[in-house]
Structure formats: structure tokens, C-alpha cells
Amino acid sequence: MTESKADIKFSLVICTYSRADSVIRLMESVKRQTLYPFEILIIDSSEDEKTKIKLDEASYSSLSYYKVEGKDKGLTRQRNYGIKKVHQSSEIICFLDDDIVLEPEYFFQLIRTYKEKPEAVAVGGWIKEEISWKKVDENYQPAYNEFLIDGYVRKLGQRNVLRKRLGLLADKPPGYMPEFSHGFSTGFLPPSGKTYEVEYFMGGVSSYRKSLFNKIGFSSFFEGYGLYEDMDFCLRVSSIGKLYVHTGARVFHLHEESGRPDYFKYGKMMIRNGWYVWRMRYPSPKFKAWLKWISINILLLVIRIFNGFRNTNAFADSAGRIYSLSVLIFKKPEQI
Incomplete structure (x- = not known):
């Protein structure tokens, strides 16, 4: 592990519920980062003490653990709770879902984006899915069931092919919401290592300037599991400043079933x-x-x-x- 020497201080907030093993798996990937967070806050709403026990046994650097009850339970509430606990000198707040595993340069690439694009108020990471991308030349003509972007091509998938046949496929780039909603996720951005401007990204691999939270917070509309709360927040942030996704800041999303709603x-x-x-x-x-x-x-x-x-x-x-x-x-x- 390389201790953080970044000139931009950044904090990591991990909200969790009944996923002790997943949190440890994530923390092990954080431990291997080339750039380590200034502080790490675990916000736990579990009914038991398993997560705390495992974290105490592992003993990670710069980690603070918080157990929340009642009014502070639920993803959006836990995130808002974590924001209040972040050190005042921190400039960037990063959020990670507990079923994420990071590549070693995740934080390095994420924080570097704020330096390269000082107008950025938020930067998201890129999730490596089980999708095969192919680099193609500029004259390549994609098949009907293919999606072409920035010199890369991938399969659309049967659901999107069906939507395409019915004239219901998204008409905007990945990370932008069409007027009828149901746009392409940032997973449709290519593995180019480039940075792309967007208006939303996945909250489970996100980061924001801390000063942003003086103006807005995560919405109280989204309770419990909080599906779409990240899109809601990003869309409101996009009216304040620019959002980007760095496709070199890569993670694996393991889609843990435990802790999900029925x-x-x-x-x-x-x-x-x-x-x-x-x-x-x-x-x-x-x-x-x-x-x-x-x-x-x-x-x-x-x-x-x-x-x-x-x-x-x-x-x-x-x-x-x-x-x-x-x-x-x-x-x-x-x-x-």
C-alpha cells in the first residue's frame, strides 16, 4: 500500500448493510491502491456486529467506523450521515458500494481528473462488465446488433436490439438521459482510458467536490435501498457544474445479493x-x-x-x- 501523498485530500465513504465479507473484500482492494484515501468512513446499518468485528480484526489505516440506527438507516440517509462526518480539510468525497472491487490505480485516475479538469464538480469510475469490446478503424460499419462509439464496438444485447427495432433505443450518448428516459448507462462508454463528460453516472463508483454538499444533498425521497438516487443526485449536480467519467478508473461490480430488497x-x-x-x-x-x-x-x-x-x-x-x-x-x- 502507498500512503496518500496527494495534494488534493480525498475521503472515502462506504455505506453498508449486512455484507461483512464484501466490505473486507473491498477494503483489501483499497489497501492495494497506489493512492490511498486521507480517511475512510464505514457507515454500517447492519442488525449485527459482524462487519465491525471483521474490520477490527483486519485493522485498516485511516479508517473510522460508524454504526447507525433508525432515522439514519438506508443508502441515501447513510450517505448524508457520512458527509457530515468527513474531515473539514477534505476536498473530495468518494463513494463506493460495498460489493465493488477496485483496480490498483482507481483513486489515482479519479483524483487526477480533478487536476486535469478543474471545472469538474464530480467524477465517476468505470465498471468493467462481462462485455467484449473490440477496437475498430474509423471506416468500420457496425452490424445492426452492435453499438459503436469512439473507435470501439460492442454487442447491443437482445433487449436493446428489440428496443431498436421498435424505435425505442436511446437517442443520446451514454450518461445522458433522453426526453423519454431509459438512456444508455455509462457502461456503454468504451474502455479507451479517456475521460468523458456526462450528466449522470453510477453512485456506487462516484466522487464529488466536498463544497458541493453545501448546496445540495442526497434526496430524502429515496428511502431504504434507494434505487435511482444516484441518478437523481447527478442530474441535480449537472445543473451546477460538469460531471465526468474516467474510463481508466476501473472497478469490478460483483452484484452481491445479500442486503437487497425483495x-x-x-x-x-x-x-x-x-x-x-x-x-x-x-x-x-x-x-x-x-x-x-x-x-x-x-x-x-x-x-x-x-x-x-x-x-x-x-x-x-x-x-x-x-x-x-x-x-x-x-x-x-x-x-x-
Whole structure:
């Protein structure tokens, strides 16, 4: 481990719930960083003491552990709690999900971006997925089921090919929300090692200037698991300053199942929270955009129902989506 000698002090906040082994796995990858955080804060809402015990046994440098109860439980609340505990001299606050594993130069690349782009108020990392990218020449013509960007090509996947055939595929670059929502995630940015400007990225591999939190915080609308809270926050941040994703700041996302909500609640949040961030970004979408939004959600619902014949969890997910779509007809969430 190389202790941080960066001229920009940065803090790491890790919010966790019932994932002791995952936190240790993440911390081991933090320990191997070429640039180490000024401080690390673990914000734990677990019902047991397993995470604390394992952290005490491992004894990591510059780490502070906080156990939260009641009103401070839930991802957005834990993040807001962690922000208040960050040292006043820190300039950047980094957030990592507890089921992330970092490549050794993650923090080095992330913090370097703030130096190279002083106008940046937020920088996100890049998640290495099990997707095969291919470098191509400038004259390459992608197949119908391929996605081409900045000299790299990858497969679209059956769901996106179907959306493309129906005229429902995103019409903006990765990291930007179309008027009908359902844009390309930053996972569609290529492994070029470059930095790309975006208006949102995944909160589980994010960082922000600490001064930003004097103006805004994570929304109280997103309780518990907090699906889409990162997109909501990024979209609000994008009205203040510039956001970037550095594709050289790479991580693995291992999608730990423990600590997730039941699938019915997850399905409900997919629709309800998704509607919330869409209308926060586009308060008065055109009729065509509204029609595309509902069409995409119905298409994804049908796909989930068919998935239910192979995985019963998909049926619970589908039921949650149907419930939220029905509720939206009569009562829409208030914008906070």
C-alpha cells in the first residue's frame, strides 16, 4: 500500500448493510491502491456486529467506523450521515458500494481528473462488465446488433436490439438521459482510458467536490435501498457544474445479493423511482416522449414476465412493476 501523498485530500465513504465479507473484500482492494484515501468512513446499518468485528480484526489505516440506527438507516440517509462526518480539510468525497472491487490505480485516475479538469464538480469510475469490446478503424460499419462509439464496438444485447427495432433505443450518448428516459448507462462508454463528460453516472463508483454538499444533498425521497438516487443526485449536480467519467478508473461490480430488497419492492422502485427522476429531468415531456416512456416500461415488464418462467423472482419483480404503473395512473410522486 502507498500512503496518500496527494495534494488534493480525498475521503472515502462506504455505506453498508449486512455484507461483512464484501466490505473486507473491498477494503483489501483499497489497501492495494497506489493512492490511498486521507480517511475512510464505514457507515454500517447492519442488525449485527459482524462487519465491525471483521474490520477490527483486519485493522485498516485511516479508517473510522460508524454504526447507525433508525432515522439514519438506508443508502441515501447513510450517505448524508457520512458527509457530515468527513474531515473539514477534505476536498473530495468518494463513494463506493460495498460489493465493488477496485483496480490498483482507481483513486489515482479519479483524483487526477480533478487536476486535469478543474471545472469538474464530480467524477465517476468505470465498471468493467462481462462485455467484449473490440477496437475498430474509423471506416468500420457496425452490424445492426452492435453499438459503436469512439473507435470501439460492442454487442447491443437482445433487449436493446428489440428496443431498436421498435424505435425505442436511446437517442443520446451514454450518461445522458433522453426526453423519454431509459438512456444508455455509462457502461456503454468504451474502455479507451479517456475521460468523458456526462450528466449522470453510477453512485456506487462516484466522487464529488466536498463544497458541493453545501448546496445540495442526497434526496430524502429515496428511502431504504434507494434505487435511482444516484441518478437523481447527478442530474441535480449537472445543473451546477460538469460531471465526468474516467474510463481508466476501473472497478469490478460483483452484484452481491445479500442486503437487497425483495423483488416486489424492487419492481415497485423501478417504476416509481424511475418516473420520479425522469420527471425531475423533464417536468413537461412531449406526448411522443411520454408514449415512448410507457412503451419501454411495458416492453420491459413483458420481458420480466417471460423471465418468470425460468426465475420465479422475476414474477415478483413484474408484480411490483404492475402495481406501481397502476398507482401512477391515480397518484404520482411529489417532486422533492
